[in-house]
Amino acid sequence: MLSNQAGDARRSSLHGNWSSRMAFILAVTGSAVGLGNIWKFPYVAGQNGGGAFVLVYLVCVVLIGMPVMMSEILIGRRGRRNPVRTMELLGREEGSTGRWRLVGGVGGLAGILILSYYSVVAGWTLAYTLKSVSGVFSGAGPEQVGAQFDSFVGDWRLVGLAHTIFMGLSIFVVARGVERGLEQAVRFMVPALLVLMLVLLGYSISTGYFAQGVVFMFTPDFERLTWGSVLAALGQAFFTLSIGMGAVMAYGAYLPEETSITGASAAVVTADTSIAILAGLAIFPLVFANGLTPADGPGLVFNTLPLAFGQMAGGVFFSTIFFVLLSFAAWTSAIGLMEPAVAWIVEHFDKTRAQATVAVGLLIWFVGFGSVLSFNVLSDFEFLAGTIYDNIDYLTSNVMLPLGGLLITIFAGWVMCRNSTSDELGTSGNLFRFWRVLARFVAPIGILLVLINAVR
Numbered sequence: 001m002l003s004n005q006a007g008d009a010r011r012s013s014l015h016g017n018w019s020s021r022m023a024f025i026l027a028v029t030g031s032a033v034g035l036g037n038i039w040k041f042p043y044v045a046g047q048n049g050g051g052a053f054v055l056v057y058l059v060c061v062v063l064i065g066m067p068v069m070m071s072e073i074l075i076g077r078r079g080r081r082n083p084v085r086t087m088e089l090l091g092r093e094e095g096s097t098g099r100w101r102l103v104g105g106v107g108g109l110a111g112i113l114i115l116s117y118y119s120v121v122a123g124w125t126l127a128y129t130l131k132s133v134s135g136v137f138s139g140a141g142p143e144q145v146g147a148q149f150d151s152f153v154g155d156w157r158l159v160g161l162a163h164t165i166f167m168g169l170s171i172f173v174v175a176r177g178v179e180r181g182l183e184q185a186v187r188f189m190v191p192a193l194l195v196l197m198l199v200l201l202g203y204s205i206s207t208g209y210f211a212q213g214v215v216f217m218f219t220p221d222f223e224r225l226t227w228g229s230v231l232a233a234l235g236q237a238f239f240t241l242s243i244g245m246g247a248v249m250a251y252g253a254y255l256p257e258e259t260s261i262t263g264a265s266a267a268v269v270t271a272d273t274s275i276a277i278l279a280g281l282a283i284f285p286l287v288f289a290n291g292l293t294p295a296d297g298p299g300l301v302f303n304t305l306p307l308a309f310g311q312m313a314g315g316v317f318f319s320t321i322f323f324v325l326l327s328f329a330a331w332t333s334a335i336g337l338m339e340p341a342v343a344w345i346v347e348h349f350d351k352t353r354a355q356a357t358v359a360v361g362l363l364i365w366f367v368g369f370g371s372v373l374s375f376n377v378l379s380d381f382e383f384l385a386g387t388i389y390d391n392i393d394y395l396t397s398n399v400m401l402p403l404g405g406l407l408i409t410i411f412a413g414w415v416m417c418r419n420s421t422s423d424e425l426g427t428s429g430n431l432f433r434f435w436r437v438l439a440r441f442v443a444p445i446g447i448l449l450v451l452i453n454a455v456r
């Protein structure tokens with residue numbers, strides 16, 4: 001066994017350790033399950049024509065997402081520092097260069113950019129919690145629900161206020177540290193979210209349009225699949241699993257040694273994918289039942305689910321619970337998005353966690369106004385991929401995360417020696433060989449193929 005100086009120095013991390021294997025799985029699940037599953041997956045699938053996109057997305061999750069996630073966790077646990085420092089240390093230790101720290105740096109930046117718009121949409125869900133309580137959706141039709149969305153999102157002051165409140169909540173938790181409270185919240189939230197998705201699914205089945213929704217989601221029409229949609233599917237796989245930016249690496253740094261990385265990754269990927277598919281199955285029948293269009297964009301969930309709640313018995317109750325849970329899910333993801341940048345500032349500038357969190361949080365809050373205004377005042381201000389929001393989303397999901405994932409798998413598969421990785425994965429058997437083939441060949445070549453074809 002090779003000596004591992006970086007890790008040996010600290011068998012536990014500077015920032016504290018997870019109390020158990022379950023706590024780690026809960027934290028990573030909490031970061032993975034969020035707006036990406038319920039808000040983003042259905043709308044991006046809708047914009048990209050459904051079936052073929054969903055199939056490519058699932059293939060990306062299994063063949064690329066899984067090995068990237070395992071690589072991130074094993075790198076994180078071996079380095080036991082923030083992603084920048086970890087990549088630097090391991091780069092040197094494995095006989096390459098400290099410049100691998102750039103991967104961590106770009107990842108931290110991706111987290112900041114993602115949270116800048118993520119927080120805005122999380123603000124929408126906070127506002128929808130209040131709308132649900134007020135009963136405005138009871139018995140409402142598609143026009144009324146659509147008008148609610150347009151008038152809310154059209155008011156930049158309200159959206160800005162909701163974004164501000166959400167960032168305040170996120171700063172509060174991150175400043176307090178990794179463990180407290182988070183585990184309990186996720187332990188309750190994920191099962192509750194699953195149950196509510198099943199309630200919605202029940203309603204969708206009762207609309208009589210369920211079959212149409214299933215056909216849309218699962219019948220691939222490869223004629224309509226462009227390289228742009230394949231890249232969107234790859235980007236969505238990275239986004240929803242929280243990989244490619246060092247967040248899972250940062251969490252891995254707090255992982256006790258005996259935990260199985262493969263088992264933890266499989267659990268997270270399964271939970272995350274199930275919730276996304278359930279969300280799609282609940283939403284698309286509603287789209288067809290109400291004469292809406294699947295390619296409606298970022299408002300899709302907010303224009304469909306309230307229709308279901310408005311018709312169902314106990315709708316005010318279920319709707320309120322649903323948006324509270326979704327806000328919670330967004331909150332546990334926001335924590336993960338800030339973690340790499342915060343951990344870096346704490347270590348690099350020797351600041352307290354609270355100071356680092358406030359600095360990072362204020363920066364994100366400020367950048368977030370670009371997205372707040374993208375849906376109202378600046379909605380006609382378009383360049384490259386579209387509005388400011390569209391550009392930040394494209395740059396992060398479709399460029400930064402896949403490139404980050406590419407470099408992470410190259411690092412784990414080619415730069416780190418065989419022993420270091422099998423040591424962290426705790427096996428050198430078939431499972432290890434399978435991971436290594438995916439990390440060395442399948443994932444990097446797959447990512448490169450998609451990136452190259454999509455930009456040509």
Ligand code: TRP
Nearest residue numbers: 031034035036240242247336337
């Ligand atoms: N996976 C989150 C979601 O689906 C979003 C996300 C992307 C994220 N990258 C992350 C969350 C990193 C935490 C850390 O909503």
